[in-house]
Amino acid sequence: MRAEQRAGRLGVGTIGAGRVGAVLASALAGAGHALTGVAAVSEASRERAAAMLPAVPVLRIPEIVERSELVLLAVPADELPELVEGLAAAGVWRPGQLVVHTAARYGVGVLTPALRAGAIPLAIHPAMSFTGTSMDLARLAGTWFAVTAPAPVLPIAQALVVEMGGEPFVVAEADRAAYAEAIDTAVSFSTAIVDQATGLLEGIGVARAGAVLAPLVRSSVENALARHDRGPLPDGASTIDEAGIDRPLGGGE
Known part of the structure; x- marks a missing residue:
């Protein structure tokens, strides 16, 4: 089809x-x-x-x-x-x-x-x-x-x-298990770290610990991700325009 x-x-x-x-x-x-x-x-x-x-x-x-x-x-x-x-x-x-x-x-x-x-x-x-x-x-x-x-x-x-x-x-198909593990690791680790850090700040009386840590956490994560965001796009990455033409992502006509 x-x-x-x-x-x-x-x-x-x-x-x-x-x-x-x-x-x-x-x-x-x-x-x-x-x-x-x-x-x-x-x-x-x-x-x-x-x-x-x-x-x-x-x-x-x-x-x-x-x-x-x-x-x-x-x-x-x-x-x-x-x-x-x-x-x-x-x-x-x-x-x-x-x-x-x-x-x-x-x-x-x-x-x-x-x-x-x-x-x-x-x-x-x-x-x-x-x-x-x-x-x-x-x-x-x-x-x-x-x-x-x-x-x-x-x-x-x-x-x-x-x-x-x-x-x-x-x-x-054969790589879905590894993909799922990567997703679970990213979610579980980031959630655990934020919960631990905010808990420590709340323990010393810091109000709105989440807001205090938000810029730090976001910038740290962005910097870490940037180190792994070089090179070609993921295999098969593409966009499909209104004419139904499969075009590569990342620029170009």
């Missing part, structure tokens, strides 16, 4: 109204896609769906899949394999349907049950920490997304990322 065949607007169903799912669904709606429904189980998810996806119906998962040309699976990684397999066993997946998951650790192999039913598997992970609020929509601009997909449909995954304001780069 060529990328230009998918250039039109899609009916997007979202399974999982957590911090990531609600924001990405909202970003896709902002790009002109139609939101067909959202699955939200917990009270927090329902509240988030109401705030981020107003007027989008909360539906049962099989009904969302049935209504949608693109199904966004934004569920915890541990739940993803069972969900995909269960929907396959129920005969819910449809031929030609785009199935996109957002788990860092998995490529498209986890979507094999949907692929067997004729669906098109895509793995898209934004390298960003989400709050689940409208604040994240602005943060998506310039955020790098790891994309994994079969070669013939890789441009579709890249195009979806660009529509959401992100920058796509390709991570091979």
